[in-house]
Amino acid sequence: MRPRSAAVPGRSDVRTREDLDMTKPSSRSTLLRPRTGALRTIRNTAARLIVSLTVLLAAHTAQAERFLTLEEAQKLCFPEATTFEAQTLRFTAEQTKGIAAKCGLAVRNQGNRLWLARTGSNVSGVLFLDHVIGKHELIDYAVALTPDGKVRQIEILEYRENYGGEIRRPQWREQFRGKDATARLKLTDDVSNISGATISCRHVTEGIKRVLATFEVVVRPRLSAIAGDGVPNPAPPAAPARP
Template sequence: MTKPLHCILLAAGAVGAPAFATQYLTAEKAQALMFPEATAFRRQDIGLTTAQMQQVEKLAGVPSRSVNWRVVAALKGDVPIGYMVLDEVIGKFELISFAVGLNPDASVRQIEILTYRESHGGEIRNPAWRKQFVGKRAPGGLAIGDGIANISGATLSCTHVTDGVRRIAAIAQIVLTK
């Protein structure tokens, strides 16, 4: 007995579908890269209150998206020298995992793309594009066309990662600075 053509095509598509996910860094390697002078790292996850979530949304101009955030404090001795916050955003169809290194004053120290799963737009990993974020704080200069240049062919990835960095910078400004 022969199988219907649509069953054959579905099976062929499922087996032959290309995979584009590339993991560039683990969280541990990213924190060491961002804070080479650190002598220790301490997990310091944060939970936002409703009021803090509203502040984040107002400052960042994007939804706060989550109550819980994965944060690692970078220490030199017992003194915090910065923080790394881990996040994921949708590129065009798939998740982009990234880390934002922050200075104690909530300015961006560095961003790293951990895993990129899209077939196009991986240029957001280029050092020149990521360097645009250094020294910026929420909300000023952290938007496509306002301090951050777009990459042709990677518009959604650029926009969503930039929005994510702005959200994290706002969280840092509201919760992590003292």
């Protein structure tokens, strides 16, 4: 009879089927496996975040609205014009100083885009395309001027803010008609404010004031140099705007 091997102290000679089954996951791998409940919670949280972001983006997009294209603004401001001649202004250092001195405001852009509205060979006026910051977003607007530098019409092309779109009201824009670089153009003084749209009102007003100063310093000399276009001779220098 073969002798039985001596038992090792502290070790059982009895091996269960579970001990011999090498394919069964160890307790360590079980701990590393994500629980089904945890995965469900993560998926639900991610889904809620996606829905919330989608709603916020949709709400913001709904507030950004384009009212007019450039071409529509041109025809609206100068319906009699037969052509629009595009020009791009690049201010010299001297012109920048002159514009700032005339309007009493910092010149934020070193140039402007404008179009000469022509009826036949005559210049009917000038259309400026300008941009200012509302509270957070850009406001695109057009300033139509007569050949002698008076506001003919203001049009809001695109408004991206969530609030303050009331500046598009005709009553508010109409108050600029006939103003030129000599006007004070100060909110709550000769320009009325709109409750809830104060920042937009102020910045658009300042933008119009800069455009009028730009006309006097940069554009008027160009127009006066055009022969046979029916453009009035340059007016005497405008009095500086009151602080």
